[in-house]
Structure formats: structure tokens, C-alpha cells
Amino acid sequence: MIRSDLSALLAEGLSAAQAAGDIAKSPSVTFAVERREDDLADYSSSEPMRLARVLGAAPKDIADVIVKHMPHSPSVRTAEVAGPGFINLWLKDEWVFNQLPEIHQAGPTFGHTDIGDGLRVQVEFVSANPTGPLTAGAGRGGVVGDALTRILRAIGYEVTGEYYVNDAGYQVELLGLSVYHHYAAALGHEAPFPTDGYLGDYISRWAAQIADEDNDRWLNDEKPTKPSAFEARAVGIALNEIKRDLEDLNIEINSWFSEKSMRDRGDIESVLDSLEKGGHVTRRDGAVWFVGGDGVNDRENVLVRSRGDPTYFAADIAYHQDKLERRNFDHVIDIWGADHHGHVPRVKAAMAALGVDREASKLEILLTQMVGIRIDGELGRQGKRSGKFVTLRQLLDEVGPAATRYFFLSKAMDSQMVFDLELAKREDPENPIYYIQMAHARCAGIERTAKNIPAPEKSSNKNWLTKDDGELLRLLLAFPEILVDAGMHREPHRLTHYLLSLARTFHSYYNKHRVVTEDESLTLQRLSLIGAVRQTFANGLELLGIDAPERM
């Protein structure tokens, strides 16, 4: 990666200067180097200004001395001191040009690095209750989690994407009773509808499906025979719809973790036992409460209800212990909806209490903010139990998976967003995803036009690079850095913005320079560049889970 190479070069410059006695000694320094998108430099570092105090010298003098002692590098054309103490670095065109074959050689793995060092990471996302179809908001978490998973893999982590299925507990009981009410009705019987039952249209749809397929198999007067089996039947239908939605949105789940099977193993009892032994439990009003650790002024939360069944919180503690201890992931990332934010401190406190993650360093919880859906200019309220919400399916049917993913991935996850259905439905250039896909298709189109031209040989002519070729190629070389930043900051939208910027640069280039011309040598060189551009779009879109069409 260019950025880290330059950083090392500057560090060498500093130590050489220190060895020569030109500047005071210091502990080793990591030079922050940033890529510039203006015309001040290709890359720059402001480290000298930060070093001023430590080294007891003026920033400008520090920068001067570093530049003076910096070893020669084949990639650097010039290094100069600017402003109050910046070091500006320019890449050598010849070196930039020589990176092109490397991009082609890496092919589908161009941009990938191994800085993750094979660390085992779990990303848990969506995990919506199987008590109804996925909401549009769940789509946001799903898309962000899926893209993050892909990006982390590309930078060298071994990642498992998991969906935690809440297929047990009170909400599932409610689902079963709600569906049963309609099921019985469909067969001409009566069963009570539960208080706080689910009101969505899909409930009667599922009931009709069960009545149709199973006839009177579950029928009894007021309650289903084998109620837990009936619940499982309803949950099964829900999960099928969820899986189909995720599949159509190009989201891959490696592992479906069943809460029910965890409960059946007795994990909750054993975790409660551990908490009790650690003195983190108190009893009051017939219920069992969790007491936060070490004088933390945290509210107490119920683990076991007075009627005897464990809460979602208790199950979640067992689940996270399973991830962090039994399955021993090096790092766990949970992606939750913002409405769960109050739950974050409790779970972390419980993990600390269990001694599973005392430093609170292994469990990382990210929150995706609310998604408002605007239909016909109206911003409606969303609620699964009321049955009033926009489903992910509606989004997919009306907008399509590419635009849906792009829209969710173009904004930072911690900012609230409004999904304007009418706007997103329009298939005009307003939607930047077409602009990006078009760039890829154009590259492919050029390659089709040139397909009877022999493959580029090793070039002897290195003066072909215009400023525009160099700009385009420099942008390609930034791709690996973008992936590292997007992964390490957990911000997939950085990749989205990069691709948009690359598309802009490419379209501009395309409009200005013809690739396939009479000049065979030049044509071959530019074909190689265009091939690298196409590869970068393909790789980037793949990580976003968006298809890269050859034609549009």
C-alpha cells in the first residue's frame, strides 16, 4: 500500500536525521500520511507539526530535516515542505505506470490485503424476530452487515456472518396464538386472539397457508394441539420468507443461530448459575435481577420473570457468552437497530461480569439509525406489532436490489435517513448507482470493441501517460487503502463514495480520451488501463454486493 510505504519512508528519514544528530531523539513515530484529492500533492503528512513539542523544534525545520534524510525511493518523485510544516509527496509517473501489471495480476483480488491477519471475527446482523416479514429498516442493517463482512474478508479477516434467530420466548408464543386464531377461523372454529397479538395482514395469510397444507392437524377448541410445534410451524414460514428476502437482496448468512436450540441445551440456566455464583444476581418481587458490576450505577434488569421464564436479556447473555467463550471468536461485531441502544450497556456489563470480556474490547456493538419511509410524500410510522410498516419485499419489488443496497450503503450507518420510495423508484440518472454501473459497462464495451486486438505486451513506451491517465491510475492505486479504512472504521459507505468518485473520474476521462485508435501501441497501453479500471469497479461492486453489468 502506498500510504504505509510513504509512512515508513518518512519514519526512516526521521531516524536517519536523529542518527546524524540533526534533530533531538524521540520514541519511534508513526507518520500519518493521507492521500490528497486536490493539486497540493499526491500524498501528504502533517506529522512534523505534531512532533514540534516532542522534538523541541519548529515544525518547518523538522520537516526540512526529515525530507533531507529521507532515503531514495523508486516511487517518490519529489518531497517538499509546504505551509506551516506539511511534507508533500509526489509519486513518480514511471512508478505509477509500473503498478498497472500488478493490478492485472491480482485481478479479482486487487485491493485485498492481509492486515486482518486471519483473526476470527463474527459479524451478527439483521437478527429480526421471525414474527413477520423483514422491514425496510431491517434491510439497512442487513446490507450494512453484509458489506462489512465482505470488506473485512477482503482485508484479511476470517469472518462469519450470523443471524440470531429469536425462535423462542414470549414473542413467538404471541405469534403462534395470533396465527392460530386465524387458522381456526379458516376452518370454521373459534380461538381467542391474544392481547398484544400481531395485527399484520400476513398473519392471516400464513394461517391460510397452514390451513391449506395441514388441514385440521393442529385443531383443538381454543389452543393448538402441540402449541410449541405450531409455533415452530409459524416461525418456519416466517424464516422462509426472511431467507428469500435476504437472498434476493444478495445478503449471505453463513450461520443461523437458533435461540431455541440454545435454550434446549440449558445454556440459560448455566449462565444464570455463573452470574449467581459471581454475586451478580438479586431476587425481588419473585423475579431474578441482574446487578451490574463494580459500582456501576446501572439500572437493574430482569433475568427471570416472576412467572418463571427467562427474558430476552438472559438469553442474550447466554448467546454472547456462546460467541465469545464457547466459540471463542477473536472479535464480535453486533449490528443492531438504534432502538436497541439502551440494551448495549447491559450486555457489555453482563459480559464483564462473566469475565468473558473484561476489557470490553472483544464485543463491539454498532447501531444503524432509523429508516423513515416516505410514501406519496407521507412519512409513516413503522411498527411490526401494529402490522403497519413497509416491508423489505416492497422495497425490492419496487426499487430492485442494486439500488436498495446502494441507497443504504451510501450513507453513514449512524445517520438517520429517509427512504423516499417514489424517488428511488425512478430509473433515471438521479440514482448514482446507474452512473457507477454504467462506468463498468463502458469499460466492458471498450474491451468488446477492442477484442480482436492482441493482448498488450510489455510496453516500451512510457511516455504515453497524460495527466489524466495518471490521475485515473493514481485513483485505482488508492483502492486498497479505501478498503482498509472502510473495514477498520466499520464504514462501508467510504467504499461507495470512492466508487462514485472513480466513476466520475472515469466518465470524464472517457469523454476526453479515445482508447481505441490507429496508434496500436497507445491503444494497448490504454486498454490495459481500462482493464484495470473495469477490474476495480468489479471488485468494489462485488464488495458492496451490487452486480457489475457488462451491458446496460
Place this chain on the structure above:
RNA sequence: GACCCCGUAGCUCAGUUGGAUAGAGCGUGUGGUUGCGGACCACAAGGUCGGAGGUUCGAGUCCUCUCGGGGUCGCCA
């Protein structure tokens, strides 16, 4: 009341561990493009970064206060 997120161009949003003149898309205006696809390109207008203090060489970015919008505070999940 407590806590979380947001507030940047007309609209939707970026802004890289705090760095040099605040960016993009859409919209608006003007112009270009007989070519590898016109789903394109170039140029322009448009900003007290909600407000006030503070931290320091330097703040859209960090801290405090404050205003506005959204969210969460259950023996629901």
C-alpha cells in the same frame, strides 16, 4: 427528566486517528458532444458548517452549555 443519533449548498448527503482554499450527487443556469453507448462531458451560481463559549500552532471534526429534529427508557425484543 436520563441516555443515544443527527443538524454542513435549494434537496439528499460526504468530509479520512483535529490539518492547507469546506466537497459530491440531484436541482438551477450556460455551453459542448456526428467517435469506444447521449444513462455522457465542461463551466458557473449557491455556505455566518444550528448558536455561544473553551481546548491549541490549527476545530465542520474534541470538551461544556444551548436551540431544533428523531429515537430509547417494559417482568417486550
